Amino acid sequence: MRQRITFIQEPEYSTDPKTIHVTKNEKISTLSAKNVIAAREDRITFGFEELPQELYRLLKGCHELHIRWVSEREYSTLGPMASFTKLPVERFSLSAATQYYTPLSSLKDGFQTYLENKICSRSNSMCLSRVQELDTAASLDIDYDTISHALTITAFWPPTQWDIDLQNTNPKERMEVGILSVVPPQEREELSLGGFLTVVGEDTKPSPTLFSFPARHHSLPQTFSTSFNSPTGLHPTLKLSISASEPPFPPDERSCSLHAHLTLPRALFPDKYQFSDPLYLASKNLSALHHITSPIDLEAPSYTLTTWGSTLLLALAPPTLGPSFTAEIPLHLRYLPPSHNSSTYLEFAYPTLFWACPEDEGTKFPINPFDRTNVGYDGLFGPRTMFYHLSPEASEGGRLVNGLEVPVLGLEASGWVEWGTGAVVAVGFAWVVWCLLVGWGGGYGGKKEEGRKKRE
């Protein structure tokens, strides 16, 4: 097991190295520091043989597995973790083959309980308290692939005040702790960090460091919020209100385009054929549909589908005039199961909005220690694309979700439907049969007449 624990600070909160206490012993080595205001990332890597039996067996059958979970709470970020702000309420796994999404508002019941019982030993209070800290985590990534033969769990916490008290009880297991500050970078697409690194169990004091690396994800000051045009009906239009239409670079310097990536539950779906007419797209400030999950049944009710939902990637068309603008994404609702109060409240995650800028100078990103891939949309772009993210602003309650009421059949009122329909159809049928018989009787006379005529 290897651990890398990184605290990232705004320059004004930089921790004085004198306040970082490091001890080294044969059994227990420690690092502690009080009142550290920082964002935090824990990355723990397990060797294949260190895993519990069932996980080992599961992963043996996998080529690659990536799970992404993001909290639905609105939170702020710092440089290297820019990409962490998006795709809330999600557990996301993406590979070339399959993809699955489900809303998960908390890690508490499933994942944390599993870690407490299977990974921590009962007596290890530090392990248990570290698991509990996941309560406040903003995101969690789990990655496995056959090449590295290792399972990595990465958790991220938004900036807060920490009393650091870390212990390494096994000197063979590497525990690296960094307390770093964001430093103005030399190049625009780079990130620079300066501060102190300590390998707990090896070092006796923190050693100073300063490094820069190109970053795939960046934050922009621009913000966006989303809402539905009212009334939503059965064809809700998702409105994206974007604070600025200016790209991160002047167009002659680098061509960037603004995109929206949506992850939708199966109750709500886009109709890809709607996104083909240029006039229609322009009227919504959209420019093109780049990707959509396929196939999407355009007719079936929600409860007959087995798929989880869909994702779509749209290029937006920011108008050249005016600072802020709105774009509209037409969506459609399926029929949902009947409910007692004739409506069902549906929630889904905020979309992700970013400028995608292709990088053509042969840049590669393997040296970014905080790189994050397989977030759902990055695979739809070239490997050298940079993402400049707009920050989501939650409309209410600080949650990055959109909600809408879906009209459904009311169960109370529908008690009569079965018998009522049957009775009305029966009455209608009987009436037609009766009319036929009346007509037939009349017609019989006609036939007789004809018969008579023939005889004549």
Add this chain to the structure above:
Amino acid sequence: MAFFTSPLYVFTTAFLLRLTLLLYGLYQDAHSPLKYTDIDYQVFTSASLYISRGQSPYARETYRYTPLLAFLLLPTTWGPIWFSFGKILFAVGDLVAGFLIVRILRNQGMSQERALKYSSIWLLNPMVATISTRGSSEGLLGAMVVALLWAVLEKRIWLAGALLGLAVHFKIYPVVYGMSIIWWLDAQQLGQGVKNADTLMGKVKNFLNPARVQLTIVSLLTFMGLNITMYILYGYPFLQHTYLHHVTRIDHRHNFSPYNILLYLSSSQDAKSGIRFESLAFIPQLFLSAIAIPFMSSKKDLPATMLAQTFAFVTFNKVCTSQYFLWYTIFLPLYLPNSSLISNPRLGISVLAAWIGTQALWLHQGFALEFLGKSTFVPGLWVSSLLFFLTNVWILGIIVQDVGRNHSPIGQSIQKGESSKKIEKVVK
């Protein structure tokens, strides 16, 4: 009115109506994000595009028609100017159908002016012209069905058989017409002497007259020939999307059918619970449209029987949208001249008001659901769909009673029709 004295006036107006709508549609499509062209037309034409690239038309999602339709629209893939080819084809289908309606009425001995007036119910109907020029194929089907009726009345059995097979291959429901046509084609209609037979074998032998056998064989061969060809070309997806889909579909988005809310309710519940009336829905529908109406009415008045069959089929169907109304609208000019709806204007106006009124009620509820998001399923949509159903049943009752009561215009007109044909020939 002088207007109806000349076919030239009526057909020119019908043509100009469609041309205007077609051009207006082109203008709206080019300038507005709201399209005049029907979504179905986009489905047909992109299926044609797939075929032109050597792929299956079923590569286009929601293409649920015979590949024949996509073949017919292949010219739409030749370039932007050709895109409206299908709409022109459908509109021409409308006009051909109107022309055949006039022919049928004239052969019944109706005056030209009257025939043109009644055929204008179809030819100058703005709903019919709009549906065709928006690119819906129902008008083409109407032309096929009227051509079938015309061929039968003209005793062109080969042609009738081929048209019946083609129409059933296209849309399934015309299969019910086969029943009434076969029953209608008795010795009397064929101008042969009525032979009385006492033995069962004799009766069967009498029944199986050459026209009936010919029609059955030709229509079956056409139907199966087309199906086998399409199956060889496109395999299982052809069967699935053209036919099986209609049996298994559960996409019950609100429509005019009385079963609509019941289908929503039952599809969302476990298979075990409930009485499941909806699984029996085909019984009243097929009993009326394929058995009772053809056998009790067709010998009296074939066109009105076909109207009643279509009306019963649509009214008792599990899915009913306004395009289906075109299926029976085409027969109205042939039924109305002898109907109590015309002879008793008060009844006619009440029927029309009830048909429009209950439909408007449903549309009002549907709008509140679809666009305002109000849960109007029950009672709103449910009650208005039942009221619309009862109105349709009332109309159907009037039609079948009229057919029974009236001394069949067509049945009677066999001699008249033939004599008028002879007169025409003489005139020519």
